[in-house]
Amino acid sequence: MDTSRTARLFLGLNAAFSLLIGIDLVFAPAFAAELIFLEPAGWQTLVLRILGAGLIVFALDLILMATDRFVTKGQVLFISALDLGWILGSGALLIFANTLFSGFGAVAIVAVAVFVAVFALGQYFGAQRIVASLSQASVRSAGEKLLASVSRTVEAPKDVVWKVMTDHPRYADVADNISKVEIVAGNGEGMQRRCYGLKGENWLETCDLFDEGHAFGFRIHTEADDYPYPISKLHGEWSVVPMEEGSKFTIDIEATPKGNFLTRTLFKAAAKRQFRKVLADLADAWAARMEREARA
Missing domain, CATH: 1.20.140 (Butyryl-CoA Dehydrogenase, subunit A; domain 3)
Structure with a gap:
């Protein structure tokens, strides 16, 4: 809201x-x-x-x-x-x-x-009507990289949160920039999934970190011919920890823009706000599903 x-x-x-x-x-x-x-x-x-x-x-x-x-x-x-x-x-x-x-x-x-x-x-x-978002998103520059993060506390047990986070095909239901996700091969570390953009473009993502019940990470294959973003390296990590009441999940993104100094600088300036919005919306949508399934 x-x-x-x-x-x-x-x-x-x-x-x-x-x-x-x-x-x-x-x-x-x-x-x-x-x-x-x-x-x-x-x-x-x-x-x-x-x-x-x-x-x-x-x-x-x-x-x-x-x-x-x-x-x-x-x-x-x-x-x-x-x-x-x-x-x-x-x-x-x-x-x-x-x-x-x-x-x-x-x-x-x-x-x-x-x-x-x-x-x-x-x-x-x-x-007086402004209420701080429960999804605390931030984006900052660190050298050539752009570091984005969002955290959200939810009223759901850790096992429910982990189940939702690892439901890869339904990741498209909460990510505004993705229309479909397919599991290509494997399970856990080494697993590959294919993500489709809103215009049909697609790229592979390889799981390079997997800690059952706690965290997983993906390296995005930005070298794909139709990868839609000017990013040379992209890595994401998803994690969950139990809280006294419910759980807290976090998404951390590390991106390295393509191009020369000027284009990288312009991309960082433009992407900071967009990354924050995308991550906050994703966390909000995920939290709603997690809490809904916890009540079911």
Whole structure:
């Protein structure tokens, strides 16, 4: 369940509004100065252009937050606090420096502050609805590698969790990027399975770690002709440990991107958010099945 939707909606509206004003101030500061200020002065266009550049940077940051399903309550409240600072600053300008502004300028400052207040309130109340995901996913760079991990505690005994984790054909039911999984050969370490992507592409995966009831790992054969991702090496490890109440499973992924330094850097930047989403969704879907089977 996406509990951050309302907060991200208002973050997005805030971003669009800030970006629009920022672009206007950067590219037409002289025109804006004529409308806003009562008397012309040399410093006005420079100040407005700097303000516009700041708003554009602010808007770009908001766009990243608005498109991040895992945005935190604290992050959203911080933006609302910045918006409050804008509102208070606008009020201070109108009280202590009102002689600088034309009638239109004063109205424009008030109008902008009203819009900002709406965004701040929407973000604030939206932040109250945010609940941290039970699937704790993280992605980080380590040299040339990308390390991704997700953990989830479930109300299911270890044997049920292990049974679900090792039900390889039904792995496709919980992995959004896989349409089908077939066991090709073997069992335990050395076992091979074939995974199919959403467009029919397929690749082999070989089990290179198997600790009955605890953990298993797969090396993905990324050298397949139609392997769909720009990754030269990929390894995944799945494990489960018992808890006082239920169990905790973890998925660890280690990926090495293909290409030169620039393409690897761009891939890491783009993949971090996508990996986190894929792993969290996978863990959520797996947890639902594990708890359902534990109750059966």
